[in-house]
Amino acid sequence: MNLSVSIQHRFAGFTLDASFETPNGVTALFGSSGSGKTTLVNAIAGLLRPDQARVQIGDRLLCDSDQGLCLPPHKRRIGYVFQEGRLFPHLTVRQNLRYGSWVSGRQRDQAGETRVVDMLGIGDLLDRRPGALSGGEKQRVAIGRALLSQPLLLLMDEPLAALDEARKAEILPYLERLRDETDIPILYVSHSVAEVARLATTVVLLGKGKMLKCGPTAQVMSDPALAPAIGLREAGSVLTATVTAHHADGLTELAAAGGQVFLPRIGVPAGGTVRLRIHANDVMLSLGRPGRISALNVLPGKVTSIRSGGGPGAMVQLKAGHDQILARVTKRSATLLGLEPGSEVFAIIKSVSVAQADIGARNQSMAKSDTTT
Known part of the structure; x- marks a missing residue:
């Protein structure tokens, strides 16, 4: 209605x-x-x-x-x-x-x-x-x-x-x-x-x-132009993912649109759908796929926009699958990496950076609505 x-x-x-x-x-x-x-x-x-x-x-x-x-x-x-x-x-x-x-x-x-x-x-x-x-x-x-x-x-x-x-x-x-x-x-x-x-x-x-x-x-939440209104420290992305497995080492594996994601164990059974909030401050960017690093979540994507404010920071939006991911980096980093719309990058997200409060359950019908943006 x-x-x-x-x-x-x-x-x-x-x-x-x-x-x-x-x-x-x-x-x-x-x-x-x-x-x-x-x-x-x-x-x-x-x-x-x-x-x-x-x-x-x-x-x-x-x-x-x-x-x-x-x-x-x-x-x-x-x-x-x-x-x-x-x-x-x-x-x-x-x-x-x-x-x-x-x-x-x-x-x-x-x-x-x-x-x-x-x-x-x-x-x-x-x-x-x-x-x-x-x-x-x-x-x-x-x-x-x-x-x-x-x-x-x-x-x-x-x-x-x-x-x-x-x-x-x-x-x-x-x-x-x-x-x-x-x-x-x-x-x-x-x-x-x-x-x-x-x-x-x-x-x-x-x-x-x-x-x-x-x-x-x-x-709305991943629009870099709206980050000042939302709050730069709170700005980020909302992803929908499906739980694929719970591992013996205490990690839960999920399938997101942009690739595989690992989080500390969550109480959703395999096959269930969850919604994840990823803070822009918790996302690093790399031009190549990094090797021998501790972060487990490395998602390939393409830069769609870069928005700079009056300070030293820049908000970079990239598309990973059909998901939009925000990364907050310094203007210097964006310049050194030569970032511009169309640049292919890898988003690096630490598993432990996603708090339990930022993980919510979704039923299948509502999850479908999340992907029709």
Whole structure:
């Protein structure tokens, strides 16, 4: 179900002007603090009435200022998950979950409730009250409550921002299941590159209230022109690969579009599909295939663009198979190597440089969407 958004709104000293259309899956609204992410989702939810707006989910029009149409929030069929769970403290988890269907005025779906409880792994929490839950557990319950209101769209406004790293690692696999096992479009607000690279199928990049780019995650995240907006230290590539083997020495072997990749063992069975985030700072370039080096991952590719900033660095984009890989090198290195579009190079990536937090599971149907860029 496609989501079509066009919103313009002026505040004192700030103007929001963003228009985009995205397919099903997780669309990440990404940008630095103050870029307009939360304002945009509040306008979509109907919590803010913008100066000009048109919002449509599938064939259902929620707002069109030209037609004088602006449905109130409770009639938009949108589930909203905030940074904090905002659960009712006097109700049990089961009662909190059922509140979603009650407030929507729709008949309770027992089968759907069971499916959501299983998907989010909250079956053993049903009789507890929110005060007895961890931060990650509260967020899973809040997501379940939103889903059981039978929404047409799920808005998630930095749902992991209030959690520590351990709780984030706990809940991310559940968000991946939510993405892969439901057909509800999700608009996910974040300024975390790691979350976006792991979860999103589409990225809408915002800067100072303007849309800078909208497109498939791998395409947007590996665009060297967007590296300053994403953050030079966070810039990198998103690759999709298939697990081919787990070796006795603790390494997992994967097949990526550009070649063979080895990582420290990951918990995905052979044949499974994963998404990898490779930092541009962790990629070295060589004109010839290097020999007798410790790095196991050497991928051949061809330079597609080079972008230099005001400092000593340069961002080099190369194509390896159908994947785009970014490498951050010095301008001096790029000059010494004689790099230019069309240069054939080898990207060298240390196995241990890819953190577990930068590896996410993908089901087969979603993996196919990653390669259609």
